[in-house]
Amino acid sequence: MHRLQVWLGDVTGATLAFLFEIVxxxxxxxVALVIAAVVTAVN
Amino acid sequence: MALMLLLPGTALAQDGELVxxxxxxxxxxxxxxxxxxxxxxLVGDYGFRGxxxxxxxxxxxxxxxxxxxxxxxxTGANVGIxxxxxxxxxxxxxxxxxxxxxxxxxQLTGVWRYHDPDRGGETYLDVSELFIVDEGRRLEEGPDxxxxxxxxxxxxxSLVMWGRNRRSPAAE
Amino acid sequence: MLIRPDREDLRIVAFALGRIFTxxxxxxxxxxxxxxxxxxxxxxxxxxxxxxxxAFLGQLGLRYxxxxxxxxxxxxxxxxxxxxxxxxxxxxxxxxxxGHYGGPVDAMFDAMSGLTTTxxxxxxxxDHIAPSLxxxxxxxxxxxxxxxxxxxxxLFAGGGGLTLYYGEARDERILPSVRSTARxxxxxAFVHLVAGVAVLGVIAHQVLxxxxxxxxxxxxxxxxxxxxxxxxxxxxxxxxYYHSGIFEFTTTVLMVAGAMSFGLHYALWRGPRRVLFKNLxxxxxxxxxxxxxxxxxxGLGVAGIYTSVQGLTRQGFxxxxxxxxxxxxSTLPASELAMWGGLAFGGMTIAMALGGMASSxxxxxxxxxxxxTVKAITNQTKQLLLPEGAIVSTxxxxxxxxxxxxxLAQSAMxxxxxxxxxxxxxxxxxxxxxYGFQEALFESVSAGANVGLxxxxxxxxxxxxxxxxxxxxxxxxxxxxxxxxxxxxxVYAWVKGK
Numbered sequence: 152m153h154r155l156q157v158w159l160g161d162v163t164g165a166t167l168a169f170l171f172e173i174v175x176x177x178x179x180x181x182v183a184l185v186i187a188a189v190v191t192a193v194n
Numbered sequence: 195m196a197l198m199l200l201l202p203g204t205a206l207a208q209d210g211e212l213v214x215x216x217x218x219x220x221x222x223x224x225x226x227x228x229x230x231x232x233x234x235x236l237v238g239d240y241g242f243r244g245x246x247x248x249x250x251x252x253x254x255x256x257x258x259x260x261x262x263x264x265x266x267x268x269t270g271a272n273v274g275i276x277x278x279x280x281x282x283x284x285x286x287x288x289x290x291x292x293x294x295x296x297x298x299x300x301q302l303t304g305v306w307r308y309h310d311p312d313r314g315g316e317t318y319l320d321v322s323e324l325f326i327v328d329e330g331r332r333l334e335e336g337p338d339x340x341x342x343x344x345x346x347x348x349x350x351x352s353l354v355m356w357g358r359n360r361r362s363p364a365a366e
Numbered sequence: 367m368l369i370r371p372d373r374e375d376l377r378i379v380a381f382a383l384g385r386i387f388t389x390x391x392x393x394x395x396x397x398x399x400x401x402x403x404x405x406x407x408x409x410x411x412x413x414x415x416x417x418x419x420x421a422f423l424g425q426l427g428l429r430y431x432x433x434x435x436x437x438x439x440x441x442x443x444x445x446x447x448x449x450x451x452x453x454x455x456x457x458x459x460x461x462x463x464x465g466h467y468g469g470p471v472d473a474m475f476d477a478m479s480g481l482t483t484t485x486x487x488x489x490x491x492x493d494h495i496a497p498s499l500x501x502x503x504x505x506x507x508x509x510x511x512x513x514x515x516x517x518x519x520x521l522f523a524g525g526g527g528l529t530l531y532y533g534e535a536r537d538e539r540i541l542p543s544v545r546s547t548a549r550x551x552x553x554x555a556f557v558h559l560v561a562g563v564a565v566l567g568v569i570a571h572q573v574l575x576x577x578x579x580x581x582x583x584x585x586x587x588x589x590x591x592x593x594x595x596x597x598x599x600x601x602x603x604x605x606x607y608y609h610s611g612i613f614e615f616t617t618t619v620l621m622v623a624g625a626m627s628f629g630l631h632y633a634l635w636r637g638p639r640r641v642l643f644k645n646l647x648x649x650x651x652x653x654x655x656x657x658x659x660x661x662x663x664x665g666l667g668v669a670g671i672y673t674s675v676q677g678l679t680r681q682g683f684x685x686x687x688x689x690x691x692x693x694x695x696s697t698l699p700a701s702e703l704a705m706w707g708g709l710a711f712g713g714m715t716i717a718m719a720l721g722g723m724a725s726s727x728x729x730x731x732x733x734x735x736x737x738x739t740v741k742a743i744t745n746q747t748k749q750l751l752l753p754e755g756a757i758v759s760t761x762x763x764x765x766x767x768x769x770x771x772x773x774l775a776q777s778a779m780x781x782x783x784x785x786x787x788x789x790x791x792x793x794x795x796x797x798x799x800x801y802g803f804q805e806a807l808f809e810s811v812s813a814g815a816n817v818g819l820x821x822x823x824x825x826x827x828x829x830x831x832x833x834x835x836x837x838x839x840x841x842x843x844x845x846x847x848x849x850x851x852x853x854x855x856x857v858y859a860w861v862k863g864k
Contacts, residue, residue, distance in 0.1 A: 158553070161550075161553050161635070162553070162557060164635035164636060165553060165554055165557035165558075165631075165635055166557060166561065167634075167635070168554075168557075168631060168634035168635050169557060169558060169561050169619075169623070171634055171639075172619055172622060172623050172626075172634070173619050175622065176615070176618055176619045176622050179622070179655065179683070179687070180615070180618075180679070180683055182656060182659070183659055183663070183679050183682060183683035183686075184675070184679045186659060186660055186663050186682075187663055187667075187675050187678035187679040187682060187683075188675050188679075190663050190664055190666075190667035190678060191667060191673070191674070191675045191678060193667075194667050194668070194670075194673075219699045219701050219702070220701050222702065237493040237494070237601075238493060238601050238607065239574075239576045239577070239580050239584075240575075241574045241575040241576055242575040243573065243574065243575045244573075244575075248575070249574070249575075249609055251493070251601065251602075251603060251607060253493060253602075255491075257491045257493070257494060261494065262465050262466060262490075262491050262494060263465070263494070268465075268466075268467075268468060268490045268491070268826070269490070270490055270825065270826055270827065271487075271489070271490060271491075271492070271602060271825065271826070272491060272492060272493045272602035274493065274601075274602050274603045275603075276603065276606060276607070276609055278609075291493065291494065292493070292494060293406070293494060293495060293496045293497060294496075295494075309671070309672055309673075309677060310677075311673060311674035311676070311677055313609075314611055314674075314676045314677050314679075314680040314681070315672050315674065315676070315677025315678070315680055315681045316606075316609055316697075317606075317698075317702075318609065335406075335407070335408045335496075336407060336408065337407035337408050337410060337411040338408060338411050338412070338463060339411075341411040341412055341414075341415050341463060342410075342411035342414060342415070344415055344418070345411060345412075345414035345415035345416075345417065345418040346414065346418070347418070348415070348418025348419060348421065348422045349414070349417065349418045349421055349422075351418075351422055352418065352421035352422045352424070352425045355422070355425035355426070355429070356425050359425060359428050359429055
């Protein structure tokens with residue numbers, strides 16, 4: 152029973168981490184957008 | 195009649211003249227916003243999207259009608275372009291090409307979009323006319339009995355060895 | 367004086383390989399089952415043969431149960447090096463019999479590319495290949511990716527590659543035992559598999575309009591290639607096949623997840639999350655990603671390749687992340703990527719060469735080494751500039767406070783240089799065959815850093831020596847040289863030792 156609890160805890164943690172990864176990538180994408188906007192404007 | 199630039203060696207992009215898919219891959223920029231016709235096999239999937247368009251891939255290589263499974267020669271990697279057509283054109287098409295399936299050989303006429311700014315820089319053929327040259331067909335590929343027999347032999351041998359290993363781990 | 371490996375050493379290695387072959391044989395039941403479900407009898411036969419060979423060699427190895435099952439570090443290295451040679455060789459059996467390859471070398475090239483999570487491909491007519499074979503190619507990414515991470519954490523000392531070996535806690539692990547570390551890795555992979563495949567599958571069905579079965583087929587294949595930063599794709603046009611920004615974005619999340627070290631995954635799970643941004647490795651990779659992204663986008667903008675903001679963002683962002691994470695997906699055909707010259711070429715090549723984080727499935731020099739190297743050089747420079755007797759701090763943060771010792775700096779820089787040498791070697795061979803400098807360097811870095819992006823050099827009609835060179839690069843690069851040298855040393859000692 153304990154092992155199942157640990158495992159479920161792991162899965163919840165991992166799922167939250169996955170969501171956090173989406174946040175990280177969105178952030179990187181925003182950076183890309185800014186760079187692209189600057190490059191296009193200057194060109 | 196659109197204004198066309200005649201360059202030596204390039205296929206003319208007008209009605210009746212076919213542009214090889216490989217040219218579109220090598221010299222995509224040259225055909226930007228020009229109406230062309232391409233011939234090839236439709237492969238992969240028919241993606242009917244909510245915006246009224248269907249996306250698929252057209253391959254202009256030898257495998258279109260000289261399938262490997264049928265004994266056709268190996269001529270390198272596939273030569274594919276993305277194509278988009280109004281859903282009505284895409285409905286009722288013969289099954290799309292894949293394993294043991296020759297997809298329909300078609301001629302597609304449309305405008306070549308290279309790095310389309312309206313579609314985030316994508317490159318594809320914006321199809322307006324579709325003509326089926328050949329519907330395609332199912333192919334067969336039976337097992338190689340020799341390979342199968344050898345496989346079974348090795349598995350049986352392994353099983354025997356496993357039994358022995360369990361009984362007395364060898365000291366060699 | 368060179369001591370010859372004795373019978374006991376050989377037994378230990380043979381036994382370990384026996385175990386590994388048996389595991390791979392079991393894993394190969396998956397494509398076999400797939401072939402049965404799809405009534406793909408031709409691939410079925412060749413999978414059966416492959417399983418037979420793995421099972422046979424497995425049982426052969428398991429006969430040599432050593433008197434003490436003590437697998438020490440050098441044995442482990444030799445086993446890893448041999449595994450990454452033997453599994454591609456045997457794993458190429460179904461590919462050889464498929465008819466989609468020009469010869470056994472081509473087939474083994476793809477199998478090696480699969481297992482090393484590179485993604486360069488010599489397959490011909492991919493668009494008509496049997497689904498079970500397509501699955502096998504992608505499963506190789508998964509086996510190789512998960513495998514190398516476990517090997518790295520167990521053998522390469524706690525997640526920093528060679529760099530953490532010398533002097534540092536050799537048994538530094540994320541979790542107290544090997545078993546829980548391995549279990550953790552599989553849990554992370556499993557969660558990403560379920561979430562990733564679900565999201566991609568739903569997008570493929572709802573947005574792209576694929577049928578349900580095909581949607582999940584694509585989703586699963588793309589997941590394996592993205593999370594394990596491999597780069598094989600089920601269709602010949604790679605990620606360009608999907609024509610969808612949202613599909614590309616989801617794939618990007620998986621690529622980034624795959625390039626993250628398992629230590630970072632652990633920190634994300636269990637916290638504290640702020641630690642992330644203090645780590646030397648995280649800071650290094652954020653810096654290099656930003657730098658190469660700027661370089662590439664400026665290059666693309668200046669060359670007029672993309673003139674709209676959306677186009678530049680979407681294509682530039684995807685390609686750079688694909689390159690830096692070592693995945694190797696492309697939204698463009700090779701012939702087009704070859705036209706990315708100047709700064710764009712520079713940005714992409716540097717991104718590929720630097721690679722992802724240590725202890726992930728990404729390849730390249732790896733962020734931790736880059737960070738340590740830069741820190742070592744900065745420290746040295748400070749030392750020279752400051753008055754004699756001044757003390758320069760050698761502390762850095764990487765899952766706790768650490769010190770940058772001279773040995774650590776030396777090993778980080780040595781491996782970095784080895785990678786550079788590898789990249790140049792491959793470039794040299796291609797140059798010898800008359801390929802242009804840019805394409806020769808690009809493709810060589812792609813092979814040595816296990817990326818898989820191609821500008822068209824890698825193909826079935828490549829000269830044989832170049833095929834073999836790239837295979838060597840993929841192998842040595844994946845093993846971060848250490849295991850490769852361990853194997854060579856082992857063989858040399860066996861031949862020359864007393």
